[in-house]
Amino acid sequence: MAPSIDLPESVEDVLSNPLKQKPNLVAPEPEHCPGPESEQAGTADSCAGCPNQKICASAPKGPDPDIPLITARLAGVKHKILVLSGKGGVGKSTLTAQLAHAFATNPDSTVGVMDTDICGPSIPKMLGVEAETIHVSNAGWSPVWAMDNLAVMSIQFMLPNRDDAIIWRGPKKNGLIKQFLKDVEWGDLDFLLVDTPPGTSDEHLSVNTFLKESKIEGAVVVTTPQEVSLLDVRKEIDFCRKAGIRILGLVENMSMFVCGHCQFESEIFRATTGGGKGLAEEMGIPFLGAVPLDPRIGMSCDYGESFFDSFPDSPACKALKGVVRKLAGEIGLDPEQVVPEEK
Amino acid sequence: MSLAKIKHIVLVLSGKGGVGKSSITTQLALSLSLAGHSVGVLDVDLTGPSIPRMFGIESEKVTQAPGGWLPITVHPSSPPSDSHPSGVGSLRVMSLGFLLPNRGDAVVWRGPKKTAMVRQFLSDVFWDDLDYLLIDTPPGTSDEHISLAETLLRQARPEQVSGAVVVTTPQAVATADVRKELNFCVKTGIKVLGVVENMAGYVCPNCSECTNIFSSGGGEVMAGEFGVKFLGRVPIDPQFLVLIETGKRPRYPKGTKVNGEEFQGVETEREGEEEKAGNKEGLLVNKYGDCSLAPIFKGITSDVVAAVEGGR
Numbered sequence: 001m002a003p004s005i006d007l008p009e010s011v012e013d014v015l016s017n018p019l020k021q022k023p024n025l026v027a028p029e030p031e032h033c034p035g036p037e038s039e040q041a042g043t044a045d046s047c048a049g050c051p052n053q054k055i056c057a058s059a060p061k062g063p064d065p066d067i068p069l070i071t072a073r074l075a076g077v078k079h080k081i082l083v084l085s086g087k088g089g090v091g092k093s094t095l096t097a098q099l100a101h102a103f104a105t106n107p108d109s110t111v112g113v114m115d116t117d118i119c120g121p122s123i124p125k126m127l128g129v130e131a132e133t134i135h136v137s138n139a140g141w142s143p144v145w146a147m148d149n150l151a152v153m154s155i156q157f158m159l160p161n162r163d164d165a166i167i168w169r170g171p172k173k174n175g176l177i178k179q180f181l182k183d184v185e186w187g188d189l190d191f192l193l194v195d196t197p198p199g200t201s202d203e204h205l206s207v208n209t210f211l212k213e214s215k216i217e218g219a220v221v222v223t224t225p226q227e228v229s230l231l232d233v234r235k236e237i238d239f240c241r242k243a244g245i246r247i248l249g250l251v252e253n254m255s256m257f258v259c260g261h262c263q264f265e266s267e268i269f270r271a272t273t274g275g276g277k278g279l280a281e282e283m284g285i286p287f288l289g290a291v292p293l294d295p296r297i298g299m300s301c302d303y304g305e306s307f308f309d310s311f312p313d314s315p316a317c318k319a320l321k322g323v324v325r326k327l328a329g330e331i332g333l334d335p336e337q338v339v340p341e342e343k
Numbered sequence: 344m345s346l347a348k349i350k351h352i353v354l355v356l357s358g359k360g361g362v363g364k365s366s367i368t369t370q371l372a373l374s375l376s377l378a379g380h381s382v383g384v385l386d387v388d389l390t391g392p393s394i395p396r397m398f399g400i401e402s403e404k405v406t407q408a409p410g411g412w413l414p415i416t417v418h419p420s421s422p423p424s425d426s427h428p429s430g431v432g433s434l435r436v437m438s439l440g441f442l443l444p445n446r447g448d449a450v451v452w453r454g455p456k457k458t459a460m461v462r463q464f465l466s467d468v469f470w471d472d473l474d475y476l477l478i479d480t481p482p483g484t485s486d487e488h489i490s491l492a493e494t495l496l497r498q499a500r501p502e503q504v505s506g507a508v509v510v511t512t513p514q515a516v517a518t519a520d521v522r523k524e525l526n527f528c529v530k531t532g533i534k535v536l537g538v539v540e541n542m543a544g545y546v547c548p549n550c551s552e553c554t555n556i557f558s559s560g561g562g563e564v565m566a567g568e569f570g571v572k573f574l575g576r577v578p579i580d581p582q583f584l585v586l587i588e589t590g591k592r593p594r595y596p597k598g599t600k601v602n603g604e605e606f607q608g609v610e611t612e613r614e615g616e617e618e619k620a621g622n623k624e625g626l627l628v629n630k631y632g633d634c635s636l637a638p639i640f641k642g643i644t645s646d647v648v649a650a651v652e653g654g655r
Contacts, residue, residue, distance in 0.1 A: 087361055088359065088482040089360040089512075090360075093516070119482070119483035119485050119523065120359055120482060121520075125516055125519055163519075166484060166523065167484045167489060168484075170455070170486055197483060199390035199391055199481065200449050201390055201451070201454070201486075202453050204451075226584060228396050228588070231391075231393070232393070238448060239449040239451055259552060261554075262549050272585075272588040272589055293556060295557070301514070302514055302558065
């Protein structure tokens, strides 16, 4: 007999039971703890005998009282866009950073980037603001401004040492994400891009819960062409569907490699199963474009520069611009206003 | 106790995603197996398990036995032969991927649930005798990693937990995250066996020019700064990806260079025969023997083995 995993929490259950505020516990959460924030806190089978049981059971139930605060805080943000992928290292942060640069080229729009990857924040480095710290004022935490119209928030700014490891379990990460939304003085933004860690876990659930009220415009899903990656991305799309997050489109990154020596195009990560385009068709979601692998993109990110400014003639740059234009179209903006077509 | 008969436990870690933890784990496992060790692979990446795909055993299901969950056998051990003087060790695999009803299903779990699953994987899988248990991890330093470290501390004997192989790619964005992982190892007292720099260079199949797609040397510099062993550079080999994705035996044009040295591919006579057989016959482990990365991993594996044996 094949054992199936006990799935006491199906996806729907997890999504329909959003986080409550976490009570103050007197002991660490035991094994099989339903989570002090969950609806079953204090009443589940595994709660019997736990020193926290009373606290969890008597904590106020119902939705998190902070959600209206977050909604108020983000009232001035026009478009909230998530960048997601089930797979790591496919270019979520790269795409987020380049999207931010692209949107910020228009001096009239203000862009915010929120990095919810707590254990591996890459955004500060990619935007060239790694060494900055956050200032706290009466109005809240001030984000770091990478450009006049580009605000950034990441846990990296709060670390005393650059290489410090953040060894946190889920609930603590949720708390920080909430603070990023509730306590950061984002002001009036045209775009808020939310970069996420790989997977479908705490960070994703929290962002979804906290932003539900204030409406997420949608998600951009990033993948690389090979099936190992598509497999995980399929799970992410499944998650978005179940959570009711609209998918603005799929971007295939690292699709072709053009040799700098002989200009020969080769597929490093071969798309044996149709690649991103195939997956987009299979899932019925828009395909925003394929961005070729260009070592200079990686270099721009290492130095924190805008790839659009540094290498405007590269084919990868044109592809990225195409992606931004299509994305602008998906959220109902005039693509010409966001990234003007080249003459 | 499911871990009782395992000699060495090696973790494969990286702070960054998509640097090739799973592919390094796969190759280490195949390489160890080719060296005659019996190997188990445990995939604790719960929300994005890749190991079943890597070994081409996605449709397998786990069976329940009195001793616990039985891992999936990729290949049994075989006695010494001419091509493999030390014999080939058995290779068994366990992943959450085998327990899911549909391969596209999302596993949306919060921390405590993941912790419980990791514990279950460490205590309920019936591994029996193993020389090496490789544990493939998700990116980051969070629930899965904390639980893994805690559970191993409690359930495994100190001499069993040999340490961790840390994987990175050369670019600064990746090493920045991997540095955090090295600090995690320091804080949790896990010994770092060494750093592998993956995706170091790509040889154009047309002109044999090697391009450092993700720059180069970052892993070695980082290893030097942290005073840990640098195990080696692994270039991108599209043939390995093809082997994983389609099961085709790797083939190389004459004059292919790997890490600056001429690579000796398979002899031409054998090639003709196998072309007819569709190129897909044979065990993954035998086909991997023909991959250009196999000799590189032979070196890395012997370094890892030396570090493991020497650390006892």
